[in-house]
Amino acid sequence: MRATLLGGVLLALMFPIAAQAQISGEVVKIGVLTDMAGVTADITGKGSLVAAEMAVREIGGTVLGKPVQVIAADHQHKADIGTGIARQWFDVEGVDAVVDVPNSGVALAIQGLAREKKRIVLYSGAGTTALTNEQCSPFGVHWTYDTYAVSHGTASAVVKAGGTSWFFLSADYAFGQQLQKDASDVIAAAGGKVLGSVRHPLNSADFSSFLLTAQSSGAKVIGLANAGNDTINAMKQANEFGIVKGGQNLAAMILFLQDVHTLGLEAAQGTYLTTASYWDLNDATRTWSKQFMEKTGMPPSMLHAGVYGAVRHYLKAVAKAGTDDADRVAAAMREIPIDDVFSENATLRQDGRVTRTMYLARVKKPQESKYPWDYFEIVRKIPPEETVWPLSESKCPLVKGASR
Structure with missing residues (x-):
């Protein structure tokens, strides 16, 4: 009896997160909102979906014992279509996080909706600095680049x-x-x-x-x-x-x-x-890119690589947080290191911007x-200090002392 009790205590100490894991809908669902047939389809599109799926497979297809599902849709570079898809995903289909979102106008519309619904959005394809300035969000992560x-x-x-x-x-x-x-x-x-x-x-x-x-x-x-x-x-x-x-x-x-x-x-x-x-760039990027090429016929654009890294980091944060709750996942994303093969000296700032070499x-x-x-x-x-908007000039309300 004592040995059984002691064993239970040890397991609880070793795996506290797993014991408290809370995943809405019993699945972690990621939506790739992208351009499947338009002006940026080659650099996002199908390749972004493949990159997200590769990140999921890399972590074993599950997180906290629950399956990870990836779905995709084409926003056609129209803000109303993009927000309509995202609203359906959030309200009906239980999507926990959206990724990619090429087109800054669509991204800014999604940012407001995701802030209201408290859902994570990982921007790889969008470029506007407004995503981490005036219109920043605690749930918005600008992953790959900006203007x-x-x-x-x-x-x-x-x-x-x-x-x-x-x-x-x-x-x-x-x-x-x-x-x-x-x-x-x-x-x-x-x-x-x-x-x-x-x-x-x-x-x-x-x-x-x-x-x-x-x-x-x-x-x-x-x-x-x-x-x-x-x-x-x-x-x-x-x-x-x-x-x-x-x-x-x-x-x-x-x-x-x-x-x-x-x-x-x-x-x-x-x-x-x-x-x-x-x-x-190096052996690690070539190895990953070879796998990507087998599925797409081309190496990854920097946006494809960004989708992969963002999804991978998001899933690691869910594991650390022990839940898919957006507040706790967003906090975990800022705490854990970014370590995918395409990210060098990368960190996630208060304003949602990933700084990187x-x-x-x-x-x-x-x-x-x-x-x-x-x-x-x-x-x-x-x-990184040469390519990111200085926090001292930030207009993001999340940044302490930001200019208004």
Whole structure:
């Protein structure tokens, strides 16, 4: 009797979390809210779903003895559709966490809903800094990058290389506008000038008039504050117009591995970019990426890698918290270390921003590429303090002493 009682006490001491585990609906459910067929489908979409599923398999498919389920939906880059899906997930289907959410307008709409419903959202595809500033949430985690990070890495490098006058082609929604503003601030601080800008609709097919306006500005650099197919189409048509041959340079504020693959090295060579990860960085990233390629036919974009890391960290936090309760999981996410193969020096701040080492990369010349998808040369590591909005300037109510 005494031995049995003692054994029970020891088990309770060894496994207190398991003994108190509370999982709503007896399943941990994760929703990948993404773009399955639109302008960013190659860099998010199916790959984001695969990345989330790989993270779940990596932790054994269960947490706290309960199964982990992953579902997915396409928000079509429309805030009303995205919030409708999320509301259905939260209210009816019991989704505990949402991940990815490319498109800053959709992400900001989801942020408000998730705050109201007390559900975790892990942003990999969205870029607006508002997610961790004015519209921050205790349940919102900005995992992979933001416009501040990519603009500071890329714009500063181009200005230092002599690109002192700029003209912007910017996507006409929250992401593009913020990206242009952040890059413009960097350019001005480095002694450069922005001569003008034009805005184009999302998913534009014809950039001719925008490019002609940029060409006539006489700017040394035409900055592309857009993403996905918009960046690809703009760069293709700029090449057709002979803009680079005419003496102007292109600078893509955000450029992905898949974009370069579509463009080809001949058209993209020499372009600087800032990335949160690269598949070919080391043995660990190559091993993981090989598994991803077997399922998708391509290496992961930094957004795919972000979805994987975010889901993995979320599940570890659920295990630590002993519950899927959003308040306790959010606290655990800030306490435990971030340790996936794509995250270096990564931590989760009060405002929901994950700070991490990022990389300034240059697209290789065709003759420099030695094997398939060997597209980036890593120029330098960028420490976290250079690519995150300073907390001293934060407008997030969660940050003590934040400016209002």
